[in-house]
Amino acid sequence: MPKVKPRVKSVKDLTELRKRLRSSVKNFKSKLTICGGTGCHASRSQDVIDAFKKELKKRKLEEGVWVRATGCHGFCEQGPLMILEPGNIFYCGLKPGDAGEIIAETILKGEVIERLLYTDPVTSKKVRTEAEIPFYRAQDRQLLAQNRHVDPCSIEDYIAIGGYSALAKTLTEFSPEKVIEEVKISGLRGRGGGGFPTARKWAECRSAPGEEKYVICNADEGDPGAYMDRSILEGNPHLVIEGMMIGAWAIGARQGYIYVRNEYPLAVKHARIAMQQAREYGLLGDDILGGGFSFDMEICRGGGAFVCGESTALMASLEGKVGEPRPKDVHTVANGLWHKPTTLNNVETWANVPPIISNGAAWFAGKGTRGSKGTKIFALTGRVKNTGLVEVAMGTPLRTIVFDIGGGAINGRAVKAVQTGGPSGGCLPLDRLDLPVDFDALYDAGSMVGSGGIVVMDEKTCMVDVAKYFLAFLQDESCGKCVPCRLGIDRMLEIVTDITEGRGRPEQIDLLKELADTVASASLCGLGKTAPNPVLSTLRYFPEEYEAHVNEKRCPAGVCRELIEYEIDAEKCNGCGTCRRACPYDAIKGKKKEAHVIASHKCQKCGICLSECKFDSIIVT
Amino acid sequence: MSVLTLESILKGRRSQPHQLIEVLHDVQERYRHIPEEDMRIVSRELGVPLIEVYRVANFYKAFSLKPRGRNVITICTGTACHVRGSNLLSNQVLGQLGISPGDTTEDGQLTLEQVNCLGACALGPVVVLNGTYYKHMTPSKLRSLINSVNEKGIEDTDDAKGKTKGKKRQRSH
Amino acid sequence: MRKYVTLKIDGAGIRAPKGSSVLDVAIEYGICIPHLCHVPNLSDIGACRLCIVENIVNGRSKITTSCTLGVEEGMVILSNTERIKKLRRNIAELLVAQAPNSRAIQDVAVRCGVKEVRYPFRNNDCVLCGRCVRVCEEMWQARAIGFVGRGKDRRVDFPFGVRPDFCKKCGSCIYLCPMTITPCDGPMKPGKEYLCGKCESQLSMASGAMEDTCVWCELGKGFSVHDMVINERLLLFMMISMPISPSSTLPKHFFPLTAYPVSYSGSAAHDQGENCFLRPIVPVF
Secondary structure (H helix, E strand, C coil): CCCCCCCCCCHHHHHHHHHHHHHHHCCCCEEEEEECCHHHHHCCHHHHHHHHHHHHHHCCCCCCEEEEEECCCCCHHHCCCEEEECCCEEECCCCCCHHHHHHHHHHHHCCCCHHHEEECCCCCCEECEHHHCHHHHCCCCCCHHHHCCCCCCCHHHHHHCCCCHHHHHHHHHCCHHHHHHHHHHHCCECCCCCCCEHHHHHHHHHHCCCCCCEEEEEECCCCCCCCHHHHHHHHCHHHHHHHHHHHHHHHCCCEEEEEECCCCHHHHHHHHHHHHHHHHCCCCEEEECCCCEEEEEEEEECCCCHHHHCHHHHHHHHCCCCCCCCCCCCCCCCCCHHHCCEEEEEHHHHHHHHHHHHHCHHHHHCCECCCCECEEEEEEEECECCCEEEEEECCCEHHHHHHHHCCCEHHHCCEEEEEECHHHCEEEEHHHCCCECCHHHHHHCCCCCCCCEEEEEECCCCHHHHHHHHHHHHHHHCCCCCHHHHHHHHHHHHHHHHHHCCCCCHHHHHHHHHHHHHHHHHCCCHHHHHCCHHHHHHHHHCHHHHHHHHHCCCCCCCCCHHHCCEEECCCCCCCCCHHHHHCCCCCEECCCCCCCEECCCCCCCCCHHHHHCCCCCEEEC | CHHHHHHHHHCCCCCCHHHHHHHHHHHHHHHCCCCHHHHHHHHHHHCCCHHHHHHHHHHCCCCCCCCCCCEEEEEECCHHHHHCCHHHHHHHHHHHHCCCCCCECCCCCEEEEEECCCCCHHHCCCEEECCEEECCCCHHHHHHHHHHHHHHHHHHHHHHHHHHHHHHHHHHC | CCCEEEEEECCEEEEEECCCEHHHHHHHCCCCCCCCCCCCCCCCCCCCCCCEEEEEECCEEEEEECCCCECCCCCEEECCCHHHHHHHHHHHHHHHHHCCCCHHHHHHHHHCCCCCCCCCCCCCCCCCCCHHHHHHHHHCCCCCCEEECCHHHCEEECHHHCCCCCCCCCCHHHHHCCCCCCCCCCCCCCCCCCCCCCCCCHHHHHCCCCCCCCHHHHHCCCCCHHHHHHCHHHHHHHHHHCCCCCCCCCCCCCCCCCHHHHHHCCCHHHHCCCCCCCCCCCCCC
8 A cells, every 4th residue: 555645636647546556456365355334343343353463463474465344245144244365255154263263274275164154045055155145146236246345444445446437537538418418328317215317417407507516415314224325335435426526527516515324423434534535636626637627525414314315404404404394396406505506316326327437328228127227226124034235237026136135034934015115115015026126116006116225024014013113203203394294194193003002993094095195295395295105005005904903903913012912822831931031021920940921910012022932932812 | 611622623613504513413422412501602603593503403313402321222223123123122121221212211321212223224123332233132132231231330331432432443544 | 677477376367476476476366375384574484285286287286385386487376176175174184183272273274174173182382383483583583483393392492492582572473373362262172172163263353354354364464563563452452361371272382471561561671672562673674
C-alpha cells in the first residue's frame, strides 16, 4: 500500500495507479477474505480476524498471507464466513480458535478441514467452494459479488478491481445527455420501492431551471426485514459514491448527500472513510480527473424514522427539520432540497449505475423482464432455512428464491405465505409463488417489490397477527400530519386488535376494507398510500383466518394470546423443569421428573415455555 | 461542564440550522440523553427556534429526553425477528424486570429499548447490549444475559464496550 | 401583470390568476369544497384532507388536496364525485369520532354526510389541524407552539410543555381553533352516543350569521389584524362564558383561560405590554 497518497489528476494517473496496485497484490502467497459485515460482525468475526493476525505474527507468516476483512457476502446465517485463496475454499461458522488449525492445515499443507465446510442440507454432503453451495448457485450476483473483493475501508482495493473507471469513461467519453440516454436504454428503475424510471427522473431534474442542483442517496432503509442497502454501503461504499458522481455529472449537480440510518453505525463509518479517501486522491473535490467536473458530498445520519424514507420527508430531515412529508404537487426533481432541483435515488439504484456505464446499457437490459431490467437484491429472511442476501435477475419466480435458494421453511414445516415489500407490501400465499419478481407483476397481485425484503412465513404464523404487526409498526412510524394516515391506521389497528382479542364482529371486516380504501386514496404521502397493503392482501388471500378469529373466536396458528390456552401434555412431559425455571410469571408447577402443570390463572400466555420446551410437550389449544 | 463539552460539539457548526440533527446525535452520544439546557443552547447557537429543536428531539427515535440506564438492551422487532419470536423477548424482560420498552429499571441499571430493524435479519431475533450484538436469542439466553448485567454491574460491560470500540478502530486502519 | 389560466372545476369554466390554489379559486366562485385546516393568508399543509378533489390528468384521476394544488392551464377538477364524497365522509367520520364534542367538527361531519359514527368515540380536544401552529409561526413569527411527537402521540405543545417568554398571549391560536367553540356534551353522554345533526355551527350563530351559513365560510374567514379587533369582543365573550371546570373540553395544551380576563382588566401582564391585543403587531406578508 503506498504511503503517500498521490492525487489522481487525470484518467492516465488513475490507470497507472491501478496497474501499480494490481502488481503489489501479486506478492501474497495466499489470501484470506473474512466477512466483516454487520451479520458476521455480530457473530464475532472481528475476533476471528484478530486471532488470524495474531497467529500469523506468531508464525512469522505476515508477509505471505493477506488477511482482509470485507463487506457482507450475503450468507449471514452461516457466519462468520471465510474464503481462502488459492482454491477458493469456503469455510463457515468460524471461531477464533480455528485460526491456528486453518493456518497449519490449509495454508501450509493445503489440506481442507472438513469440519468447517458447509454442509448441503439436501444431500448432507460437504461443499468445498462457494459456487457449489445451492444458496449461491441459483443467484446472479452482479453487485454483491464485488463485496468479497473489496475491503470497504480501502479505496485502493476498489481501484484495483476497476473502480472509478466508469467515472473516467463518463468524464472523457460521455456528455451528460449521453449518460441519461445510456441509463434510459438500460431500463433501470428505482430500487427503493416505487420503481420509477431512473433516466426520466434524471432528465427532468436536468431540465429543471436553476443553477444549484443536488443528488441524494437514500440509505434510510427503514423497511424492517430488508438490509441490502446497508450491505452495499457498508461493503462497497465507493461503488455508491461513484454512481452518485456519474449521476451528478448527468444532471449538473455539484453537491451530494448520503442520508444513512443511524442504526447502521458500520455503514456510516465506512461511508465516511470512503469519502475521506476519495478526497485524498482528488476523486472528490474540484476538477475531478481533469475533466472540469467538481463534486463533493456529505454524510447525514437519520434519526430513526421510517417516514424519512419518503423523499420529501428525507429532504426535510436533511435540512435539519422534523421529517414530515409535504404535498408533492410540484415534484422534488424541480423543487427538492432547499427548494432546489434534487435527484434522490436509493443506494442500490446508485450502485447499479457504474456497471451500466462500464458494461454498456445492453448488458443490463439483457437481464430481467420486459418492464423490469437487471438484477435485484432481496433480503430473504423469516422462517426459511437459508437466510441472507440474494441477488437474482428480475423475473425470477418467487418460488425459486424461497425454495431453491432459501431451501424452504425451517423445521420441516410448510411455507404458508411470503411477505414482500415490507410494511408497504403484501402477503402472497403459496399458490402465488410462481409470480416473477417484477415491479408490475407483484403490484398487480396486491404486493410490491419495495426495497426487496422477502419474509417467509410458515403455518405457525397467524396472518391476522402479521397484519396487526404491520399496522402497529405504521401507527408508530406515521408522522401524524394528515388525518387519514394518523387516525385511519389507528382505527384499523383498533379493529384488528379487536379481532385478535376475540371481540371482532363480522361487519368490522367491511369497515376495515372501507377504511383501507380511504387511507390508501386520501393520504398525503407514500407511507399512508401503501399502509393498508398488508391488511388488504391478508384479507384477500387469507379470509378464512379472519373468519376463524371473528366467528369461531379461534386463532388457527395458535398465536393470538386472547384466543389460546397453554397446556402441558402429561405423557410427553418428563419433568425436566426447563419451563418451570423459564416462566417469568411463576405459573408452572411440578416436581422433578414428574409431569408439570400450568396454573391457568397465573399464566400470561407469553409463550416462553413453548419456545423453551425441547420435548414438544406444551400444547396450544 | 455541560457547556464546555457542548462547545466542542458546536464548533464549526454555529448558525447552520441544517446541522441540528447531527448536533443532537452528538449530544445524545455524549450524555445518553438530551438535557433540556443543552437544547436551549443548541437552539441559540444554531439559530433554530426552540420549538423546532424540541420537535426534532421528540420526533426522532434516536433521541431520548429521559436519562437512560447505565446499560441499554435493545430488542430488534423487525419483521424477520418478529416472525422468529422477538415478542417473546419483550415478554421476558417484562416478566423479569417489569419494564416495558422505553422504560428504565428503578435502580437505573437497565433501559429496555426496541428498534424496528437493525439489518441483521439473518441472525434474528437479535438483541443488542451496549452496542454488542447477540444473535438467535431465546428468552432463556436473554434471561442469563440480564442476570449477568445485574451481577457484573456497570464496570464489566463498560470494559466490554471499550474493547469492541477499540477493535473497531483498529480495523479501520 | 397578472397571468391568468383557465380551468374547469365541476364542469364550470373558470379564469383564475396563476399562482392561486384550486381551493381558493373554488371558494371565490362559490363552489363549496369542505376544508378545515386551510386558513387564507397562511400556508397550506394539506393535513385535514377534507378538501380532496379529483384532478383528471391524461384521462386518469388523481386524488389530491385542492388547497395545495396550484391552478394550471387546462386543468380539469372534479370536487363532488361519488368517490370523493365517500372518502370525504370517511375522513369526517374519523375526525368527529376523535372530537365528538366540538360543534365545529360536528358541523363539518354532518355537512360531509356522516349519518352515524362506526368507531368508538374518543374524548379528544384536538384534531391537529395546525391552524394555531401556523398562525403563531407565520403571522406573529413567534413559534411559541408547534406539533410535538409523531403518529398518535402528535400533539400541539410549547417547548418543554412550558409557555415560553416569547408567547405574547395574543390569543390568535384560540381565535382560529375549531375546538374553542362552545362545546356540546351530547355525544359523550352515556346513552346519547350519536350525532343528532340538529345544532348548526356555534361559530356561525355567534357571529350573528344566518342559521344555514356554511361553517366553512366562517372557519375559512381570513385572518387579519382587522378581523382580530372586530372579533375581540366575541372572543372575550367566548372566553368568559366558557365553563372553566375540569370537564371543560378546551384544549388542555393552551394556557389557562383564566389568564385572559385578568390580563385585560389591567393586570400586571397588561402593564408590561405583554398583551398584543390592544397594540397589534403589523403582520409580515
